[in-house]
Amino acid sequence: MGYGTNIDRRSILNCSLCKDAPCGKACSKLPIDRILRGVWFDNSRGVSAELPDQNPCVNCSAPCEETCIRAGEVKIQRTILKLYDEVRPGLALPMPADSARLQADFCGIPLENPFLLSSSVVASNYDMCARAFEAGWAGASFKTICSFDIHEASPRFSAVYGSSGEMVGFKNIEQLSDHSVEENMEIFRRLKKAYPNKFILASIMGSTEEEWGELAGLCQENGADAIELNFSCPNMMEEGFGSDIGQIPELVEKYTRVAKKGCSIPVLAKLTPNVASMIPAAEAAKRGGADGIAAINTIKSITGVNLHTFVSAPSVRGKSAVGGYSGNAVKPIALKFIAEIAQKPELSDLYISGMGGIETWKDAMEFILLGSGSVQVTTAVMQYGYRIIDDLISGMNYYLASMGFDNVKEAIGLGLDDVSNTTDGLERDTILFPKFQYDKCIGCGRCAISCSDGGHSAISFGEDRKPVLNGKKCVGCHLCVLVCPEKAIMPARKRIHTT
Numbered sequence: 001m002g003y004g005t006n007i008d009r010r011s012i013l014n015c016s017l018c019k020d021a022p023c024g025k026a027c028s029k030l031p032i033d034r035i036l037r038g039v040w041f042d043n044s045r046g047v048s049a050e051l052p053d054q055n056p057c058v059n060c061s062a063p064c065e066e067t068c069i070r071a072g073e074v075k076i077q078r079t080i081l082k083l084y085d086e087v088r089p090g091l092a093l094p095m096p097a098d099s100a101r102l103q104a105d106f107c108g109i110p111l112e113n114p115f116l117l118s119s120s121v122v123a124s125n126y127d128m129c130a131r132a133f134e135a136g137w138a139g140a141s142f143k144t145i146c147s148f149d150i151h152e153a154s155p156r157f158s159a160v161y162g163s164s165g166e167m168v169g170f171k172n173i174e175q176l177s178d179h180s181v182e183e184n185m186e187i188f189r190r191l192k193k194a195y196p197n198k199f200i201l202a203s204i205m206g207s208t209e210e211e212w213g214e215l216a217g218l219c220q221e222n223g224a225d226a227i228e229l230n231f232s233c234p235n236m237m238e239e240g241f242g243s244d245i246g247q248i249p250e251l252v253e254k255y256t257r258v259a260k261k262g263c264s265i266p267v268l269a270k271l272t273p274n275v276a277s278m279i280p281a282a283e284a285a286k287r288g289g290a291d292g293i294a295a296i297n298t299i300k301s302i303t304g305v306n307l308h309t310f311v312s313a314p315s316v317r318g319k320s321a322v323g324g325y326s327g328n329a330v331k332p333i334a335l336k337f338i339a340e341i342a343q344k345p346e347l348s349d350l351y352i353s354g355m356g357g358i359e360t361w362k363d364a365m366e367f368i369l370l371g372s373g374s375v376q377v378t379t380a381v382m383q384y385g386y387r388i389i390d391d392l393i394s395g396m397n398y399y400l401a402s403m404g405f406d407n408v409k410e411a412i413g414l415g416l417d418d419v420s421n422t423t424d425g426l427e428r429d430t431i432l433f434p435k436f437q438y439d440k441c442i443g444c445g446r447c448a449i450s451c452s453d454g455g456h457s458a459i460s461f462g463e464d465r466k467p468v469l470n471g472k473k474c475v476g477c478h479l480c481v482l483v484c485p486e487k488a489i490m491p492a493r494k495r496i497h498t499t
Helices: 022-026 032-040 044-049 063-067 076-090 126-135 181-194 209-221 249-262 279-287 328-343 361-369 379-384 386-403 446-454 479-483
Strands: 104-106 109-111 115-117 139-145 157-161 167-172 199-204 226-230 267-270 292-295 299-301 323-326 351-355 374-377 430-436 459-461 467-469 489-497
Touching: 022 032, 022 063, 032 044, 032 076, 032 386, 044 076, 044 386, 063 076, 115 386, 126 139, 126 181, 126 386, 139 181, 167 328, 167 379, 181 199, 181 209, 199 209, 209 226, 209 249, 226 249, 249 267, 249 279, 267 279, 279 328, 292 328, 323 328, 328 351, 328 361, 351 361, 361 374, 361 386, 374 379, 379 386, 430 467, 446 459, 446 479, 479 489
Parallel strands: 115 139, 115 374, 139 199, 199 226, 226 267, 267 292, 292 351, 351 374
Antiparallel strands: 104 109, 157 167, 167 323, 299 323, 430 489, 459 467
């Protein structure tokens, strides 16, 4: 369809995504730092579509690379040349003139785009929300409002890193808003006055049945557009709060009903993933009158244990605790729960606001294809800042235009029909062999090792350091496709019948 080649972030893996990046200041013809972020966040097509027709990098001395804080480590000029030479020629259309096709809704309330901040530290005061709104976020789920006396631990975060040094998983033991209810209501009033078209989702947690209703009504009176019931925080000290509620459908139904009586704006139940299935809690929320579901919250976790002190991370004066796990690593789990709810016929009238590991526009699009009407982000913002909204908007806008969508809402749920809860119905009578692209192969032999020790010993590796497939042994599992560091192995076009 002429969508164009993509460049993955490995080409700029050493880029630090700097604040006030020196490379950007060194070039007067291109927004270098913005382009590098586009490549990092899987939006090389979008930033390529925005490039000027004439390539200013040709015969340039590359001052951007000289001023880079990691001079010599980030191949900026080569990356931009690839955008011009490999990506741009294959694009189907220029970047759309506006982002009107991203206009979404939240239970019928208009959103300028589907991107919201999720309830957390990234949406915890006026200044932070204001800066996010100015950057382009459509709204925010404010950090959970409560009447509890909150005192946070220090430190309260830990992380899991991938082999390339990127943070892929994130643990927090953070709790709820440490502002008083009155202070938070003042923030709502200020935000609504300054940003009347931005969406405020008030996350609340009551300590009594009456308080759930009172908080819902109070938030509405002070400018909230909708209510999110936090039935899923994994870090509450007292029993009977947070994820304890989400694991008991009777409590979900009771508190949802009370909150609905306390206000007249939409109410969503934010459910915990710390269950085998969300369906019982979602059905209970619907019985209680919920207008929708927000999912997922963080997953209870232990991210590591110090081998010298024997204390798990984060260590707070020699003690630690199970905490909530988030980040891109949890996305597959989140997508499973979103699809589970969206596929349930009895829940089809519930709105879904999805979250869990969203970092790029492609991540967000996957949630939408599985039934989410909006998406919420926290961990990626904590790691990279509010500025990621640029590529969320640009990448999704270009994708939707390239695919012929007039509006993002047309894509909601399109991926559900091909999702099955079991593998019983999958076709098993053909094999799709892998195909080696020898022009890209560097001869590392990783495919042969993995196939030999983790597959079906179908790849031989000779003195010429080229892999050769034995079709009689290959079962088409595609382990080799996944482990190849150069992406030099692709699925073949033809399937071989085995029966």
